[in-house]
Amino acid sequence: MAEEKCVFCQIIDGSLPTIKIYEDKTVLAILDINPASEGHVILMPRTHYETLDQIPDDVLVFLFKLAKLLSGIIKKVMKATGINIYACEGKSAGQRLPHFYINLIPSYDDNPVSAEWERKQVEPKKLEEIGNKIRDEAKKESIKLVTEETEKIKKKITKKIADESAKKQKIEKKKEDEEMRQMKSLIGRRIP
Numbered sequence: 001m002a003e004e005k006c007v008f009c010q011i012i013d014g015s016l017p018t019i020k021i022y023e024d025k026t027v028l029a030i031l032d033i034n035p036a037s038e039g040h041v042i043l044m045p046r047t048h049y050e051t052l053d054q055i056p057d058d059v060l061v062f063l064f065k066l067a068k069l070l071s072g073i074i075k076k077v078m079k080a081t082g083i084n085i086y087a088c089e090g091k092s093a094g095q096r097l098p099h100f101y102i103n104l105i106p107s108y109d110d111n112p113v114s115a116e117w118e119r120k121q122v123e124p125k126k127l128e129e130i131g132n133k134i135r136d137e138a139k140k141e142s143i144k145l146v147t148e149e150t151e152k153i154k155k156k157i158t159k160k161i162a163d164e165s166a167k168k169q170k171i172e173k174k175k176e177d178e179e180m181r182q183m184k185s186l187i188g189r190r191i192p
């Protein structure tokens with residue numbers, strides 16, 4: 001027997017009913033049926049990705065552009081005074097379904113919603129240790145990222161230069177041909 005599809009995938013393929021807010025070929029936004037507040041929207045990629053790092057960059061960019069757009073619309077339409085843009089990854093973080101999603105939870109002055117957590121005390125030395133660990137890894141990984149991006153940009157520029165030069169050569173060849181044609185016709189006329 002085939003493994004049962006996740007609830008969001010069933011909503012996406014239409015086998016479970018939902019109230020759709022927005023959809024296109026990349027993303028789907030639905031109304032949460034057990035909302036944290038009125039106007040709580042769930043935004044997800046149509047493809048089943050469990051974690052943020054599995055999502056391709058172009059999908060991710062589009063997903064967050066949509067989060068920006070829908071946040072503004074929800075605030076405006078619902079007359080909310082704030083909005084939580086909230087994603088969880090992993091059970092321990094509160095991810096309820098293994099399909100990455102972003103919660104857009106409006107907040108109201110008379111019905112505030114905020115992601116509160118216990119603010120813990122950590123020894124300064126420990127904080128420094130944690131800072132170093134994350135900073136070192138981020139530095140390593142960001143260098144990789146920057147190198148990749150730089151390579152992409154370099155390739156793009158090289159291609160653009162090659163294209164431009166091909167275009168220029170074409171124009172010059174045309175000009176030369178035209179000059180040659182004119183010269184030939186001029187010579188032709190002078191010859192008795």
Ligand SMILES: [Zn+2]
Nearest residue numbers: 006009048099
């Ligand atoms: Zn899914």
